[in-house]
Amino acid sequence: MRFEPRLLDEIRARLTLSELVGRRVTWDRRKTQPGRGDYWACCPFHQEKSPSFHVDDRRNRYKCFGCGASGDHFTFVCETEGLSFPEAVERLAENAGVALPAPDPQAARRETQRAGLAEICEMAARFFQAEYAGPRGEDARAYCGRRGLTAETLSEFRFGFAPDSRTALKSHLAARDVSEDLMVEAGLVIRPEGGRPCYDRFRGRLMIPIQDDRGRVVAFGGRTLSPDGQPKYLNSPETPLFHKGVMLFNAHRAREPAYKSGEAVVVEGYLDAIALWQAGVQHVVASLGTAFTEDQVVRLWKFAPEPVICFDGDAAGVAAAHRSIDRIFPVLKSGFSFQFCFLPDGMDPDDLIKQRGLEGFQAETDRARALFDVVWDREISASRLDTPERKAALEKRFDDLIGTIRDERVRRRYQLDLRFKLSNLFFEQARQTRKGGGKAGETVSALGTGRERVAASDDFGTERLVLGLSMRYPHMLDRNFERFSMLPLTNDLHRQLRDVLCRIVDDLEDTPIAELTSTFDGPLRDIMSETRPESMGLQEQNGSEFSALIHRFPLLKSNPPEDFVEAAFLHFLDVLELNALDEELSAELANADEQLDEHAWMRIQALTQDLGRRREECARDEADLAERARKIRSAPAAVAAAQ
Template sequence: MRFDNRLLDEIRARLPLSDLVGRRVTWDRRKTQPGKGDYWACCPFHQEKSPSFHVDDRRNRYKCFGCGASGDHFRFLTETEGLSFPEAVERLAEQAGVALPAPDPQAARREKKRASLADVCELAARFFQGEFSAPRGETARNYALKRGFKPETLGEFRFGYAPDSRDALKRFLALKDVPEDMMVEAGLVIRPDDGRPSYDRFRGRLMIPIQDDRGRVVAFGGRTLDPDGQPKYLNSPETPLFHKGTMLFNAHRAREPAFKSGQAVVVEGYLDAIALWQAGIHHVVASLGTAFTEDQVLRLWRFAPEPVICFDGDAAGVSAAHRAIDRIFPVLKSGYSFQFCFLPDGMDPDDLVRKQGVAGFDAATAAAQSLFEAVWDREISVARLDTPERKAALEKQFDDMVATIRDERVRRRYQLDLKVRLSNLFFERSRQRRNGSKDQAGFSAAPVRQSVPDTPLFGTERLFCGLCLKYPDLLDRHVERIAGLPLSDALHQRFRDALCRLADRSLETPVAELEHLFDDSLHQLVHEFTVNAEGASRSASFSALVQRFPLLKSNPPEDFVEAAFLHFLDVIELRGLEAELESEMAQAEEDLDEALWNRMRALTQDLGRRREECARTEGELAERAKKLRTASGTADLEALAK
């Protein structure tokens, strides 16, 4: 439904934004001025100690000066509770006492039909629950108890039992005056094409209702209780109420906990989801036995920016996760991705929680791989790189996958990340063959620690190199400026030149032909930034970079990272101008003429201006850095370039 702007304005006018936001935050009494409609609090979207979240009742807008979150009434509700925009409008209209326009007649008829089918599904859920508690539901009850489900969990999720009878549900619904056509349309009864009598779809199964975003029962999942029964799990078919490609099991319960925690976990089966929920992990949903769809991916991003996919650790679970990767790639967008938790072979999430508790599960999901790492490992694990043709085949495989990403910025970042990674991998494999090394990890042993060269701004230049590696989109956007940067260290200069060559869009040269760009010394520099704190090869960790730039631990907004990156470029360029002026002054001692004097004066003026700009920017960034610190604390911008 589309809503008129006048309607939205009326809702905003009747409901003060501070009243809505105040349900989730505590206003700071020192900074807040209610008489002016000016409210301050600690941000509900990220952790902070000092209030940087501002609500302006006069403009009906909120903004966090720490993480950058901003919006109005409707955006706040969609961001904090995971509601869709229409749902947010309906909720706020009711609170504000604003009448919504009546839907068009055709839409009203469709909604009435869906409501009728939901009533039929509700009757079926009550029937299954009754059978679960009855004597013939003993097998189903024993199975549920064996799985460790508590009585309150059985009640919350409305466990049921479908009798092993041809038409028990059909007869029950008929007594409730439900027409057979509606039973069929709701997916509860099957009508054979050959004219035989219709019969129950679910027979002899443990029944779990599937609920929509409003909590209405719209479908069912049934697990066979016969050890030899097939299929093991059976879901309702597609109906006007139930669309497998758009729904997620337990979404209506998980939505708010996911927003509060900033996390969402996706498992394969609804029984796994129920087991995790029972253990206290309430931000969990389950897929419904089908491959991920684009709609499901987009829905999950309304729960959390990087949901964790946690599938069974067997071959089938890994295969399902890999299929999910292929569905996710096309819709990737800035700030949104997925992580992948591969459990030990033969273990599912339920097993893990029972054996290791919530702490064990949290530890497993905390160690989840990024989407990039999952894709990299998937392709590298089966790749042979002993010939130019096989290297080219691997590169094409990556190119074809990345080409499906619609978001140009994300696509370009993946392209640059993969170019750097492939160049490093190809170089390392070639060196292994030359040296007869048996190392198969794709990285050499950790380089010997070297003394810091005595070059100006060594730490800032090193930090610049690491940021180019971790954020190749910064390299891509500012490549012309970076290419002319006056770096004082020769190794940094060569590293910069190699990265700029890889980022050059005009080059169509395959990465395998550019592996010579990274010799031993540059390879060691890549290695320095892409090992974890223990020195093991884990290329996504960037712990050395984080040590130089501690604020990265708190995952600061990309606009802050870019502002800091540009500041470091300013500092390096400023040092280059100072060196240029020193050279001019040395020349002036021997031969000062009017042209040289004018150049020196212009340089001096430019230096003064640039120094003032750098000092001002550094102060602004340092102030923002303080607001971005996590509770554990990280360094100020002033302490970064060491």
Template structure:
């Protein structure tokens, strides 16, 4: 439905944005100036400790200067309550006392039809509930008791029972004046093509209503109670109300808890979702027996920026996760992703809750893999890289998958991270191949060899630290490419490695990683070995504390926030440039001892002033970083996901 700008302006004028937002946040008293319509709070869309979320009542706009979220009244309701734009307009119009225009006749007819079908589904839900509590529902009640479902849960989710009868529901609805054609359109009755009388779709099944995001019953899921019954779970067919590829089970209940928790858990089936809800995990949703669609992926992001998809740890669960990955990649966007949790020993969420309780489930959620790691594991687990052709095939699979991402910024980030991770993998594989049949030194010895073979310089530590950070955090190199490419490295091998890293970034789509790693000479291999020991050697041996990068930058062990790492990286670049500036000034002074003219004197003065300014800036930055580092070290460990 389209709404006139005048109508939207009237709603905005009647509702103060700060009042609307104030239901979700606590205003910061120090920065907020109510008299000027200027309000500040910690952002409701991401975790932060200092208020960067701003509401301007004069302009009817909000903006977070941390995560970039912005919008007006309608956007805020859409994002915090998971509503569509028309639904948010209806909600706010009602609050503001603004009458909405009547929809056009065709839309009105469609809405009336949908409302009629929803009313029929509601009648069916009441019928199934009555049957569940009656004499014919004894078997269904026994099943729910064995599943450990409490009476409050049965009531909340409106459990029902469909009698094992050809026309029990059909007769009930007919007695209430519902035409058989409407029963069929609602997905409750099947009408044979040969003209025979219609019959109930659900028979002898435990019934669970499926609601839309407005809380209306629009479909049903039925679980067979017979050991021989097939299929085990049967959902309503596609109807004007129900679209499997769009809807999510429990969405109307999960919206508010997910917003408050800042997270959402996604499980494979509605019985798993109900078990978690009963255990107190209310921010849970479930797919409806189909593979994730792009529509469902985008809809899940209305509940949390990185929902955790929880799958059984068996082959079927892993396969379902892999299918989900292919659906997720095309619609990835900045700030939104998914995590994957594979439960142990083939358990499902219900089993895990019963065996280890809510704390055990949350511990498993805390181990969830990032999407990037899940993709990497999926491809590497089925790959051999013992020939150039197989390396090229692996690289192409990654390229093809990343090529489906429509968001250019996210695509480039994936290209960077995967290219660098592939370079590590191929380098390690070639190193192992060269040492095959020979006695290989352990990781710590390799680190010593690398240090011995690479000549030290005054800037050895800082140069190596900058290179290590670039390899571990490629986006830092990408954001500061021109500056990094011109860094005055004093060590020849460091300059060579700098040029290789620049080549990877500058030619992401064409630079074959396998070719680069195979062309390294022995000294460069040594320095690469030190750079990559953190991920390919020491962690495998349980010696990550000896990692060269972590040794030079110990705070990395505390998992500092990304903005701190970038600030430190830029400071290290400043130090290298400062050292080069000092050398340049020393050279000018040496030359001036032999021949000093007006031009040389002006040059010395300019360098001296620039050097003094840069030293002061570096000193301030170093003090700021030291203070932030102190706070990071003293901060309590991050708790497991709740």
């Protein structure tokens, strides 16, 4: 349905955007200026500590300067409540007291058709419910009892039973003047070829209605009650009401709990979703027996920024996860991703809830793995990397997959993370080969060797820290590439490593990683071992070499927010640049003892002023970082005390 711009403007004029958004956020009192229609809050679309979400009442627009989310009244309602644009317009028009125009005749006919089919599906749902409660539903009731489904759950999800008869539902609907054509169109009966009579699609099955976003019954899922019955699960076919590639089971119930909790759980079957809902996981939805589509992926992000996809831990579950990954990658966008939870011992969610309860299930979802980690394991586990050709093939598989990401920012972030992770993998292989070929009795300690081969300086620790953070957070290096590439490092090996890191970032799509790592010499390998962080996905060889970054920056143990890490990184750059500036001033003063002219004096004055100003700024930044660090360290203790 199309809406006139005048109508949309009238709705916007009657509803203040800040009032609409204010139902979902808490305004920051320091930055917000209500008199100017200027509002700031932490973004409702991604997790952040400092407010970067801005609402401008004068322009009727919102924008997050962190994740890039932006829009108006209608966009906000669509994104936070999972509504389509027409549904959002209808909702806001009702709130604003604005009458919507009558739909055009063609749209009205389509809506009447859909309403008629929904009414027929509702008749079928009531019929199945009555059969479930009657004599023919005894086996269905026994099955539900064995699954531990409560009376409240059975009522909420409107469980029913389809009798093992070819015409039971057909006769019921015909008695209510429903034509066979409409029964077929609603997906309830099948019309065979050759002019034979129509017959019921669902027979001898436990019936579960599938409801749309409004809660209307639009389709059914049927589980066979016969041990030999095939297929085990049968869904309604595609109809004008029901589109498998778009719909999610239980979406109308899960939408609000998912938004409030910021979490969503996705399971494979609707009975698993019902079991979790009964156990207290209100933010659960299920796919409908098909591989994820892009439409479903985008729709899931309206529930939560990082839904947890919960698969059985067997080979079929892993294969399903891998299929979903290929559908997810093209539509990845800033601030939105997925996590994957593989249940233990081949159990499904229902089994896990029965054996370990809600806490056991939550413990598993808390261990859910990031999308990138699952992709990494998928490719590495099936790869042999003993030749340059096989390494190149691995890089190509990653490049092909990441190349499908349409969002340029996310694609570059994945490319950076991948190249750094591959460089560490190939580097470790080469290092192990070199260790294996060493002399008997020779000990290789990257930390000790690194320190022996470099000259100590006042900046030694800070330089190593900056290099380690650059390897741990390559996107941070990318954002500050020019400044990092010009960094005045005092140590020759540090400068070599800086140049290697810059080449990895700068040659993002040109030079293969295997080619870069093959050129590393012995001293550079040693210093990389000492600098490399423990979270790069490598097997631990020596505790000290992997903990060096943590030793230099212990706050990393507390998992500080990324904006804090970047602020600290920039501060460390300031420190190194200030020290270089201080040395430059000292050199100028030393030269002035021999020859001081007007030009030299003006340069000394300029350097002195610049150095003083930057020292003051650096001191303020250090104090701010120290205060934030204190709060970060105390946060885990506060959480533990609350528990």
